Amino acid sequence: xxxxxxxxxxxxxxxxxxxxxxxxxxxxxxxxxxxxxxxxxxxxxxxxxxxxxxxxxxxxxxxxxxxxxxxxxxxxxxxxxxxxxxxxxxxxxxxxxxxxxxxxxxxxxxxxxxxxxxxxxxxxxxxxxxxxxxxxxxxxxxxxxxxxxxxxxxxxxxxxxxxxxxxxxxxxxxxxxxxxxxxxxxxxxxxxxxxxxxxxxxxxxxxxxxxxxxxxxxxxxxxxxxxxxxxxxxxxxxxxxxxxxxxxxxxxxxxxxxxxxxxxxxxxxxxxxxxxxxxxxxxxxxxxxx
Amino acid sequence: xxxxxxxxxxxxxxxxxxxxxxxxxxxxxxxxxxxxxxxxxxxxxxxxxxxxxxxxxxxxxxxxxxxxxxxxxxxxxxxxxxxxxxxxxxxxxxxxxxxxxxxxxxxxxxxxxxxxxxxxxxxxxxxxxxxxxxxxxxxxxxxxxxxxxxxxxxxxxxxxxxxxxxxxxxxxxxxxxxxxxxxxxxxxxxxxxxxxxxxxxxxxxxxxxxxxxxxxxxxxxxxxxxxxxxxxxxxxxxxxxxxxxxxxxxxxxxxxxxxxxxxxxxxxxxxxxxxxxxxxxxxxxxxxxxxxxxxxxxxxxxxxxx
Numbered sequence: 212x213x214x215x216x217x218x219x220x221x222x223x224x225x226x227x228x229x230x231x232x233x234x235x236x237x238x239x240x241x242x243x244x245x246x247x248x249x250x251x252x253x254x255x256x257x258x259x260x261x262x263x264x265x266x267x268x269x270x271x272x273x274x275x276x277x278x279x280x281x282x283x284x285x286x287x288x289x290x291x292x293x294x295x296x297x298x299x300x301x302x303x304x305x306x307x308x309x310x311x312x313x314x315x316x317x318x319x320x321x322x323x324x325x326x327x328x329x330x331x332x333x334x335x336x337x338x339x340x341x342x343x344x345x346x347x348x349x350x351x352x353x354x355x356x357x358x359x360x361x362x363x364x365x366x367x368x369x370x371x372x373x374x375x376x377x378x379x380x381x382x383x384x385x386x387x388x389x390x391x392x393x394x395x396x397x398x399x400x401x402x403x404x405x406x407x408x409x410x411x412x413x414x415x416x417x418x419x420x421x422x423x424x425x426x427x428x429x430x431x432x433x434x435x436x437x438x439x440x441x442x443x444x445x446x447x448x449x450x451x452x453x454x455x456x457x458x459x460x461x462x463x464x465x466x467x468x469x470x471x472x473x474x475x476x477x478x479x480x481x482x483x484x485x486x487x488x489x490x491x492x493x494x495x496x497x498x499x500x501x
Numbered sequence: 502x503x504x505x506x507x508x509x510x511x512x513x514x515x516x517x518x519x520x521x522x523x524x525x526x527x528x529x530x531x532x533x534x535x536x537x538x539x540x541x542x543x544x545x546x547x548x549x550x551x552x553x554x555x556x557x558x559x560x561x562x563x564x565x566x567x568x569x570x571x572x573x574x575x576x577x578x579x580x581x582x583x584x585x586x587x588x589x590x591x592x593x594x595x596x597x598x599x600x601x602x603x604x605x606x607x608x609x610x611x612x613x614x615x616x617x618x619x620x621x622x623x624x625x626x627x628x629x630x631x632x633x634x635x636x637x638x639x640x641x642x643x644x645x646x647x648x649x650x651x652x653x654x655x656x657x658x659x660x661x662x663x664x665x666x667x668x669x670x671x672x673x674x675x676x677x678x679x680x681x682x683x684x685x686x687x688x689x690x691x692x693x694x695x696x697x698x699x700x701x702x703x704x705x706x707x708x709x710x711x712x713x714x715x716x717x718x719x720x721x722x723x724x725x726x727x728x729x730x731x732x733x734x735x736x737x738x739x740x741x742x743x744x745x746x747x748x749x750x751x752x753x754x755x756x757x758x759x760x761x762x763x764x765x766x767x768x769x770x771x772x773x774x775x776x777x778x779x780x781x782x783x784x785x786x787x788x789x790x791x792x793x794x795x796x797x798x799x800x801x802x803x804x805x806x807x
Contacts, residue, residue, distance in 0.1 A: 371650040376735070376761045377563045386563070393568040395561050398576070401652055401734035401751045404761050408635065408731065415640050416650040 249277045250475045254288020254301030257384070258464055261327060262301055264491045265483055272482070276475055292469055293317060298476050300467040303329065303384075319469045326483050328498040329384060330425045330461035332448040334410065334432040336417050341365040343436040343445035346459055349389050352420065355397025360418060372400040373409045373421035381406075381496075385422050388460060406496065422460075424496035425450070453498050464497065535784055542777030545572070549771055554778065560737040560758065562772040572775035574782060576737035580654065580752035581786075584729060587658025587748060588722040592665045593715055599666070600673035600711070605699050616674065623667035631731035634660040639732055646749055652734030654752040660728045665718035672717060676710020677703060709798045716794035720787065726760040733757065755783045 252262050259282040266278035288300035289310055306321060314321045333349060335341060341363060344352075351357040352370055360368045374396060375382045382402075390396065403409045406427045413419035414431035421432075425448055428434045436445035439459040452458040472480055482488050489499040545554070549572055557573030564570050599619070603612050638659055639651030646655070680703050688698035704711075734751030735758075759776050 369649045372736075377561065383563055393565040395559060395564050395568060395571070398559055398738050399736045399751065401650070401736045402753070402761070403735070404730045411635060412639075412650065412652060412734075415643065418649050 247275060247277045248475050249279065250299065250479055251297045252278060252280045252299040252301060252466075252479075253283060253291050253297035254299075255285045255303040255464070256282040257303040257329065258301040258327075261464075261492065261495050261497060264495055265488055268487065268491060269479060269482055272487075273478070276478075278479070289467070292321070292467055293319065295469070298468070299472075299479065302465045302467060303462065305463075305465065306467060314469075320471070322468045322471055324466045324468075324480055324484065325463045325500050326466045326480075326488070327464045327492040327500060328453050328461055329381075329464055330448065330453045330458060330498045331381060331385060331422045332425050332428045332434045333420065333422050333437060333460070334413050334428060334434050335420050336413060337431070337433045338417055339365060339368075339433060341435065342433070343438060345438040345441060346389060347440065349437070350391070350394075353385075353390055353396055353400065354394060355399070368418040371412075371416045371419045372397060373412050373419060374400045374402050375406065375409065375422075376402045376404055381422065381424060384462070385460075388462070425453070425498050426493060426496055450498055454501065461498070463500075535781075538777055538780045538784060542774055542779075542781050545771060545774030545778050549775065554775070558739050560753065562762065562775065570771065572771070572778075573737070574779065576739055576753055577755045577758050577779060578782065579739055579747075580733070580737070581723060581754040581756065581783075583654045583747060583752055584657040584661060584733060584754055585719060585723045587654060588661035588665055589715075589719055591658055592662035592669060592718060592722075595662070596666045596669035596718065597673055597711060597715075599670045600677060600714075601699060601704070603670070603674045604677035605695075605703065616671065619667050619670050621667075622663075623671070627664065627725060627727045630660055630664060631728040634728060634732035642749075648749050650734065650751070652732060652751050654733060654748050654750070657729045657733040657752070657754075658748075660732055661722040661725055664725060664728065665722045668721055669714045669718040672714035673707070673711045676707040676714065679710065680706045712794060712797055716790065719790060723783075723787065723790070724756060726756040729754045730757045730760055735761065755779050759783075 252266065259280065262280045266280050270276060270278055285302040285304050288297065288302055289306060291297040292300040293310075293314055306323065311321060333344065339360065341360060344363060348357065348363050352363070353372060353374075355372075357363060358370055360366055360370055374385070386392075386394070386396070401412070403412060403421075406423045409421035409423055410427060410429055410432055413421045414429075428448075434448055436447050437459050438445045443459075444457075446452050446457045446459065448458055448460070453461040466480065466483070468476055468480070484500065489501070492499045549570075554572055554574055556575070557571050558575060559571040560573050560576050561569055561571045603615060607615065634656060638656050639653075641651065642648065642653060642656045642659070643651030684702050684706055685698055688702045689695070693701070733754065735753045736751035737753040737758075738747075738750065740747035759779055762772070763776050
């Protein structure tokens with residue numbers, strides 16, 4: 212008897228909670244003015260954390276707006292934009308010509324906004340006399356074809372490879388932009404759990420090399436100037452050089468909208484590209500747009 | 502009077518049942534965990550061949566097709582084995598020696614000071630130990646053996662030995678102290694020296710307890726994640742230049758791989774499954790270790806009684 216009544220009470224209590232949870236937003240909706248506006252942001256996995264950080268701050272500033280952020284990759288985001296499945300599409304690559312063309316066929320006028328940049332510095336031990344590398348040399352170093360600094364004009368010192376963990380967006384960026392898609396890292400590449408660990412290891416090891424976000428270079432390590440190829444000039448990894456497009460290990464990060472953004476989407480894009488949004492960009496190890 | 506006895510009996514049977522339930526529950530829990538890990542891991546072999554999982558020499562889960570991805574068990578297994586074996590070699594002689602010293606040799610005052618201090622070591626969080634390892638042990642190992650980098654299996658073994666020693670010392674010490682005083686008295690009365698008494702009477706009598714202590718220490722070492730991520734460098738390499746070369750270079754352990762990648766992996770994809778399969782392998786290893794230890798314990802225990 213007793214057990215039964217307790218069980219009944221539990222069920223009733225649960226039901227009450229569930230019902231209350233369901234009904235309250237409806238009541239808000241009924242009130243009219245308090246209705247929450249929503250904004251869906253979808254796309255690039257590289258940008259998911261950044262977009263989530265933006266969303267959190269943005270919703271604090273605008274309690275009446277609900278921002279939903281999901282990943283899935285840049286392709287997913289762009290596809291969703293075409294099918295009206297998202298308000299904002301995050302993409303770590305520029306939209307392709309054929310994608311633009313198919314959008315036009317559907318009568319969608321895709322608008323592009325650069326919202327942040329992704330740039331990596333290549334760092335070595337401060338005693339290392341090497342001050343510049345070409346991207347081809349960097350590739351040979353990280354694929355294990357070059358294993359000694361003497362092969363690129365440095366001292367007779369074995370190279371100690373440092374990388375971020377495979378789960379990191381910078382790992383994927385480095386693999387795609389330096390090694391090439393589908394080209395494996397040398398198997399003795401050490402995968403460090405955090406950028407700070409790469410800096411620490413490179414600072415300790417005379418033969419060390421690593422790549423870190425632009426903001427993570429300290430005076431304990433030396434940042435290399437990079438050359439796109441033998442003919443091009445060696446470019447220092449600075450925010451200006453990222454902005455003027457001369458630094459080879461950088462890419463802009465985009466947000467796209469279908470048609471000129473209005474309402475909440477407009478508010479979002481203005482805020483994201485404004486000082487507060489760009490502060491978050493810096494905090495998350497990306498490069499701001501200005 | 503009668504009634505109170507009956508009540509006592511009833512209480513006893515309730516308590517007995519409760520104990521039985523908790524005993525069975527722990528077995529069921531372990532089984533459930535294993536089944537869950539297996540269920541999440543096994544579908545890997547729908548998209549990735551089992552043979553490749555066992556024979557692939559690399560671990561590069563984000564490598565694009567057609568080259569990748571590579572989900573190789575071998576480099577992870579090798580790394581775990583090397584780091585743990587190194588830790589055992591470093592920790593066991595030190596720890597068992599320290600336990601014998603504490604239980605048999607050290608004067609009362611020194612023992613009262615040393616034992617709590619050693620036990621305190623066991624409570625240091627592993628992240629803190631990892632920091633010490635990355636900032637102090639890595640450069641030390643590098644300079645000592647003239648290496649290119651201090652991030653190595655050796656550094657991992659040193660840190661894990663450091664973590665396993667307190668466990669082994671305290672439990673071995675308990676085992677040695679539990680040997681009845683009459684054993685020592687008897688061996689002295691037969692004209693044996695103190696050392697002969699320790700090495701031939703007390704130590705063998707405490708043997709099963711010491712083995713249990715070592716197994717617990719190994720258990721702590723092989724399951725440790727944070728420290729190995731921070732000090733071993735996590736390069737998934739298989740040995741090609743001999744044992745010492747492998748030992749003084751970077752390795753990647755099973756726990757390190759799971760710890761570093763599990764939080765960022767896409768739910769349900771091949772990489773996720775592969776990490777769970779690594780978990781299955783880790784589970785089987787610890788199960789086998791415990792099983793072997795149990796066998797050893799039983800046999801030693803029975804022989805000591807005879």
